[in-house]
Amino acid sequence: MWRIYLTAFLALFLLACASETTPAPVATLPEPRATDLPQLQAATMTITPVTSDTPQGSNAPSTTAAPATMTAPPQETEPALAEPTATSVFTPTLQEYDVPPGSHPHDVAPAPDGGVWYTAQHSGELGHLDPETGETHHIPLGQGSAPHGVIVGPDGAPWITDSGLNAIVRVDPQTEEVQVFPLPASGGSANLNTATFDGNGVLWFTGQNGVYGRLDPDAGEVEVFQAPGGRGPYGIATTPDGAVYYASLAGSHIARIDAQSGGAMQLQPPTPGQGARRVWSDSQGRIWVSEWNAGQVAVYDPAAGSWQEWRLPGDNPQAYAVYVDDQDMVWLSDFGANALVRFDPRDETFTSFPLPSPNAAVRQILGRPGEVWGAESGTDKLVVIRTAP
Numbered sequence: 001m002w003r004i005y006l007t008a009f010l011a012l013f014l015l016a017c018a019s020e021t022t023p024a025p026v027a028t029l030p031e032p033r034a035t036d037l038p039q040l041q042a043a044t045m046t047i048t049p050v051t052s053d054t055p056q057g058s059n060a061p062s063t064t065a066a067p068a069t070m071t072a073p074p075q076e077t078e079p080a081l082a083e084p085t086a087t088s089v090f091t092p093t094l095q096e097y098d099v100p101p102g103s104h105p106h107d108v109a110p111a112p113d114g115g116v117w118y119t120a121q122h123s124g125e126l127g128h129l130d131p132e133t134g135e136t137h138h139i140p141l142g143q144g145s146a147p148h149g150v151i152v153g154p155d156g157a158p159w160i161t162d163s164g165l166n167a168i169v170r171v172d173p174q175t176e177e178v179q180v181f182p183l184p185a186s187g188g189s190a191n192l193n194t195a196t197f198d199g200n201g202v203l204w205f206t207g208q209n210g211v212y213g214r215l216d217p218d219a220g221e222v223e224v225f226q227a228p229g230g231r232g233p234y235g236i237a238t239t240p241d242g243a244v245y246y247a248s249l250a251g252s253h254i255a256r257i258d259a260q261s262g263g264a265m266q267l268q269p270p271t272p273g274q275g276a277r278r279v280w281s282d283s284q285g286r287i288w289v290s291e292w293n294a295g296q297v298a299v300y301d302p303a304a305g306s307w308q309e310w311r312l313p314g315d316n317p318q319a320y321a322v323y324v325d326d327q328d329m330v331w332l333s334d335f336g337a338n339a340l341v342r343f344d345p346r347d348e349t350f351t352s353f354p355l356p357s358p359n360a361a362v363r364q365i366l367g368r369p370g371e372v373w374g375a376e377s378g379t380d381k382l383v384v385i386r387t388a389p
Helices: 001-019 038-045
Strands: 093-098 105-110 114-121 125-129 138-139 147-152 158-162 167-171 178-182 192-197 203-205 213-214 222-226 233-238 244-248 253-257 264-267 276-281 287-291 297-301 306-311 320-325 332-334 340-345 347-352 362-368 373-374 381-386
Touching: 105 373, 114 147, 114 320, 114 373, 114 381, 125 147, 158 192, 158 203, 167 192, 203 244, 213 233, 222 381, 244 287, 253 276, 276 320, 287 332, 297 320, 297 332, 320 362, 332 362
Parallel strands: 105 147, 147 192, 192 233, 233 276
Antiparallel strands: 093 381, 105 114, 114 125, 125 138, 147 158, 158 167, 167 178, 192 203, 203 213, 203 233, 213 222, 233 244, 244 253, 253 264, 276 287, 287 297, 287 320, 297 306, 320 332, 332 340, 340 347, 362 373, 373 381
């Protein structure tokens, strides 16, 4: 009997020892393998921000392809945008340039080479100013010349309305060759003033003695038309769509020219006898008018057939020239204040820029992006207001 008890005891003892030395399968975890690790790296790569030059719809990985933002290290996430800083506001600057004494510069036109053309009315010459050096160069236009207006044509050359020669004059900017297109002798003196090119490359001009006309540069033919209302045609300008308008100083109106027939339709500003002197178009085709007698600036909207007028600041404003820059700011020369004046149509406010030289008499304004140029006929100077760096 004791042998039976001994055998049972030994069996129980061996079973207990085996349970203490053999690990239970459920408690065993396999060692991590190298091939399992890239799962995290692949996830962090998918959150790389899409740069501005990545086209929409490309095959580049999308930042939303996997919810990897939770596991991405800080350096892999999209950088925070910098706090916005206040942009500096450019303050317009004014500068004057001397031209030869006795020039009496009447009109100006910025040139493609960075210089500025101007009419030396009293010396019968076309002048060129280099703003970088301040140097000037004059080109004689011929015996009896008295140039009034100058513009740069589609060909890049300066075109002049010369009341002394009673002709339209072109100067080759490279060779300085002077080409003269006389008005018909039968019409007498036109007292030529200013010119503009329409959308078809035809030059239109005004004459204060009651005429306006056109020159086709290709044909070299000059035509003259009698202005409705008689004496007074002065400033002239073209809208972005190629329409041509002129102002009649003596007639106190503006007129739109029909390019096909050559006829002109009068348009009357609200203020009688206002003395519409010069005109310019803004980017919307509205016509801005300097009203010399009334000391006002007016705008005519052809689309609505409506007018608005504003009086310039000061006790005795005299609005002579008008020009609209590339920002649709309206610039005027005010003889009464001896200043250039900027009018902002958005809030209907004026800003005055007094001229350093007394009695400057700026008779015309023209510009290019960032620059507004004027001719100081009373001081033999040109003036520029720089509106951008």
